[in-house]
Amino acid sequence: MKKEITHYHPVAAAIKIALCGSLLFSTSLIAQETSEPAAEAKAENAAVEKIAVIGARGAPRSVGDSAVPVDVIGGEEFSKTGTSDMVSLMTAAVPSFNVSAQPINDASTLIRPANLRGLPPDSTLVLVNGKRRHRAAVITFLGSGISDGSQGPDISVIPSIALKQVEILRDGAAAQYGSDAIAGVINFRLKDANEGGSFEVKTGQFYEGDGDLRQISGNIGLPFTDNGFANISGEFKQADPTSRSVQRGDAAASTAGGNPFIADPAQVWGSPEFKRDAKLFANIGLEVAKDREFYLFTNWAERDVEGGFYYRHPTTRTGVFGDGDGNMLIGNLDQTQGDCPTIAASDNYAALSAQIGALPAHCFSFFSMLPGGFTPKFGGVITDTAIASGVKGELDSGWAFDASMSIGRSEVEFYIKNTLNASLGANTPREFSPGKYVQLEKAANLDFNKPFDVDALPYPLNVAGGVEYRDETFEIYAGDAASFEVGPLASQGFGIGSNGFPGFKPEDAGSFNRYSYAAYTELGAEFSDNFRMDFALRFEDFEDFGNTTNGKITARYQATDEIAFRSAVSTGFRAPTVGQSNVRNVTTNFSPAGLVDTATLPPTHPISIQKGGKPLTPEKSENFSVGTVVEVDGWYVTLDYFLIKVEDRISQTSALELTAADKAALLALGVNDASSFTDVKYFTNDFDTTTQGLDLVANYSFDLWNGRTGLAFAYNWTDTTVDSHSANISDAKVEQLERGLPRVRGSFTVNQNYGDWKGYVRLNHFGAFYEDHLDSGVLTEPDGLPIEVGSAITFDAEVSYSINDSYEISVGAQNLFDAYPDEHKWQGVAGSKYPTTAVMGINGGFYYVRLNYSF
Template sequence: MNNHRKRGSSFWIKPSVVAVAATLSLSSFAAEQDDEKKAKEKNEDVKVVIVGSRAAPRSVGESAVPVDIISGEEFESQGITDMNSMLAVSVPSFNVNAQPISDAATLVRPANLRGLPPDSTLILLNGKRRHRSAVITFLGGGLSDGSQGPDISVIPSIALKQIEVLRDGAAAQYGSDAIAGVMNFVLKDSSSGGQVQLNSGQFFEGDGASTELSVNVGTELSERGFANFSLEYKTADPTSRSVQRDDAAALAALRAAGNDDVIGEIADPAQVWGSPEIKGDYKLFANLGVDLSNNSQWYMFGNFAEREVEGGFYYRNPFTRSGVNADGNGNHLVIDLTPNDGLSCPVFPAGDLAGLRNVFADPNCFAFNEMLPGGFTPSFGGTVTDQSLVTGYSKEFDSGFNYDVSVTYGKNQVDFNIKNTINPSLGPDTPMEFSPGSYSQEEKGFNFDMSYPVGRVNIASGFEYRDEAFGIKAGDEASYTVGPYAADGFGIGSNGFPGFQPRDAGEWSRSNWAAYVDAEIDVSDSFFMSLATRFEDYSDFGFTENSKVAGRFQWTDEVAIRAAVSTGFRAPTVGQSNVRNVTTAFGNNGLEDQATLPPTNPISIQKGGQPLNPEQSKNFSIGSVMEFENLFITVDYYRIKVEDRISLTSPQALTAQDITDLVNQGVTDATSYSSVRFFTNDFDSRTQGIDLVANYTTNWFDGDTTLGLVYNWTDTQVDISSSNTISATRARLLEENLPDIRATLSMNQKWDQWRATVRYNHYSGYYEDHLDSEAFPIEEDRSFTLDVELGYDINDNFNLVLGAQNITDETPGDNPWAGIAGAKYAVTSPFGFNGGYYYFRLGYDF
């Protein structure tokens, strides 16, 4: 094992304490509940925050770093219930966009905090580290390409008591992935009552209809405990924001001119750009706890979720699709079904209708135009299964000393499927539906935390051990097999997403231990500071050390200043180091098969690949908290420097010799590859920005009024001066694919049984390399959307809500490259491209 010492760590201030044990969990969940109860008795309006501290909970305003608290009730004023979409209008610098025709990213949408990839944000559930998704985002709109973060969309909003969003580097406290911040999802813990909600809606275009039924119920677990359960079921129809492709329109015109004997019916649109169909989405969460004594608790929580998603893919032109209809010399691909009869099939240019008629007339010859005369468009999707279980015990002594011990387990698996496609190398015997295999991510952990207050100082320390494994399961034989016609130039494997071969299958694992210690010191009544340091050792790349110093000074009764400086890291995932994948993407010559190989593969090494090391980060933030009678404002500046960022390379073109070398390795389908990508530590970045959050309460229109403003400015600069694998276009995506400015201005009004919400969302411009190709740039201008909602309490139990998101039906500007592949709009728009959505919700509280 090569020990890896964190570069530049001597530059940063370190606490004068040494870690004796480590963990990623927060203070005891049950003890937190008791502290929260005490805080509420002091001030019922205080929003208490747990994340970021292992001492007694503090209010949001008292925190030394920026934290957002989003209550479960706040989500009830939003029509779309997808967790990513709801957070996007509640948290500054949180961005998410649609992912049509994005391979696995269509199944698990990536989201970004503070302009960094999804796996730079640590996700906690009830204070415990959440396992990551099995999905690696190969096509994620640039910034998210190659990321592997947790899937927060499996968490139903009805299960949540609140969400705590720590917007600051926290690797010294919680370990890997906390470069951009931490999000802690806190489950409901009521022992009685419950709620039932029915949500339904659709887009103004008349498509994308969705129905969702959610239930939450609490019950007693003995006389001293609770059991709280949440269930959600959802379906959603697909959407289409497409125009007819130019090549498909030309084929339709050619067919109409009297060539329907060789050109089949052309669908309009031939290729669909839109939200995928959700055929079934089940989510079950449970949260249990029992007070074993007045100062000790047992707790357990977990989930099981499963959803089936199906989306569109690229259209295959019946005359130009390489490996199916055309070879590398511009000739039409034809199979000789009787190669030993001494007769040969005709050779003619692709698109020569006369030559194609001759093939149709000869029973000894076959072209895929006979099976698919209008070309074909695969349907790609999969089933995502997610499960977890956490159990633990905590105890607090009269002296204030407390400890928490827990074990965690989590697994996520995605089983892919692809339909309406072929394995060309099998010829006319090919099936048209395949199971290409699956990815899985499994994580196990053990945590021990302890905390002890000594006067004005609270000292906490702990230990953690974690084991994680990434697995690949081979697909069905037809999805990867080399058929009898591969030697004639026909593609190998299920076209669009070839199955994982047995040589690709396997499981790769690693383990790590960690130890931390932190101290929180009330230096005076007006000055508070915290110190933290953490050590971790990984079985695959070695040792890392990180530190953090934060402080808060109460300048006046109304104004406080806070600042933090820290080092951090993000470990490469096991999947990023070992994954293999082939995806179809747009390249210089149209649709191309791009292979993703491990960075240690000989071909990757030849192109500049090497074993992955962790990213290293340096975080700095400074801000102010202003609290007046009815006005609360926080403004924070942040600067995040990340060295050796882990990302997918730009496609590296393969030479004929590269392909031969891959075939010699046993990669039999390499003959269809055009380029290769791999994960690499190959560039540095600097991200800076400003977050502004303001809330004002008053009484307008004879009711209670709340005004809110969430504003973010983010600027990213990428240094690729020493890179040989990241293109200038890729760097521009990292810098400009997200809007520099995001802002949401909202107004909530309440009168007795009525309430109303109006929300204005602003987005600055952004850049997109349409079809993941630098040949089709799109530069979008600033835009806005407007949401409105009206709610009415029918009685003490029933309530009704009507609303619309994007009521002005805003969409991105028309795509200047729409004719190339049929997308009507830019597909990475920060507010989507489906337009307005209206909905209703019927709720029953008991």
């Protein structure tokens, strides 16, 4: 649904008009014919061959020569947008890469889960300068089905100004790189210049007048002696929250009943507030001897993110205000004074307030403290650090080598405000520190490769191999005592712990560790000028579940000078993370019965075993791809089909109800807060899927009016089918897995350079998808129709002007025409106007201004 122009901020309207003008200007340029393009422009703008270091462990290859689909995106492309975080930048650049807003989803709001080729975040391996990136400490407990329970890396800590290029391998590569590479590999290559640099200031806001962005970033290249470089990048950002909310039905009813304390909206849906987001990266290289290079890259990042939570209604929220049977929850502070009266819950504020006010002194109700209810604020401070260093070069024997060590640490310290521990009654604090998670990973690698002359082959056989050792630790730190304390009112039905996100108890805290080692080899053979094959094999042994061996074969045939065919087949795996095997957590979910607290327990916990839990085993995959590359008359076109079968996929079960007998068993085991849990989840190998799709990429550039015009088209179709699953997986979750992401994504971009001016216009297409709103498990709208969100089209545009050789100013807009996803019929249930999992976002248009200084 589009907004009326009268809703726009005046500056937004002006920028929109200017950018529409630039769109028409670019279109007119493309329509013109030029008979004498300047030779100088041709030379200056000649395409540079893109080289990727992923896809094969031998020597780097051009993208066009790769036997598997590899996209290479130059670092400058990431600066041409108003988006400020890396996951959103990747979404704009890669159609098979999807991420949604996650406005109220516990820790998912802090680190948004991203999906490549329809698979969860931890099925994509992330590298920085070719080295494995550590996982984030956040586990996505609420991930809209497809990402439920995933634990992937946090790529948002990477500042775009630090990037030389990004390489995306769209093919299974576990046989080459190990666990997590089922969907593909993303390699972030850092800038390595030893001189020059740039500084950038950016500001913007949404057309609605909220979500103000303030960002400054910089990069500088310095000489590191005469034989090296030190390239340093930094970024600092603040962003205000947004709201795309309507009043909840229950809150509106209370207001209509005369309650003057109900906020409007009672619950906010929108982007969280980034109080601070600081990032630093350094990339260092030094030639220490002939054919010997020392390298080191490191980062530090910290951000404080605070988002919304579900509204606690002053009469119906069980465990705080209501008893679940239609009555107010009244606590007896001194049972020697007699029983407390029963008061029926009601939206008639005057009558209810009078009854609560007449309670005896020994009777307590939170309605007296918070007559309008309350909405917690949930946030966290995420700290991410890593360092990797090594030496690479060539031995006298001709073997190229790379010996490296790395360590990465991710920490998330949670906090929750404007809430309470109901069991403590009036003595409850209103802010809590529920504890923190820490993910620590260490790795050591030794890689070799060398070409060998073989009589049977016209070209040398490239032989590569290596060994790897990894050590992973997941730590849980207990929260402050009040966040998990069992107060005196717990036995009377009042909830235990910080409401919405109870703290981690000392018995939940601990450090859980696993080590693994691997050996791998790869052979690359060119059988003729036109035909090449690669063979990879990897053996990996894990401390907790044993070993796995995987292989991969790729082939590329150059049929003509213009057309080549390529194909790959491989097996793969994804090891369960240490966190998935050991984490304990409590989240507040929406269910058909209202808000409930769901406990996530280790699969080996007694209550999980009682519900069918077993120790986790690796996911197993089979990958197949086939495609073609066409390069003719300036056109570069690739079309690739992929098929990914994954068995024993790891995810959380659907919420399993805890019966009275289950709770009694938990209490007998010493789990004193069992009475607070309505449901339980655990991680399990519980279903098999088949994912298939098509990727079409086409690029063309040409000289026009002494300038350069570039056309880029990208299209992705991805379809997932759940082949089998246990009774623990609900029908709604199956629908989420199969249709929770748009099956079709596409973009068409026109870039135009003309003297001191340049700009682009991009059309983005988002296909229809299914949303299980609030993860409620309900398959239909209130009117009984299936929950379907229609397709949508948005436009992005930017115009830049070079003031001189150093300064450039840019004005742009994302979602230029302020498009929104379809409104849904669940608005009154929790106040969300739009589907919160929409990849196109729910905030509408965003305009920005950017000033860049280069030297």
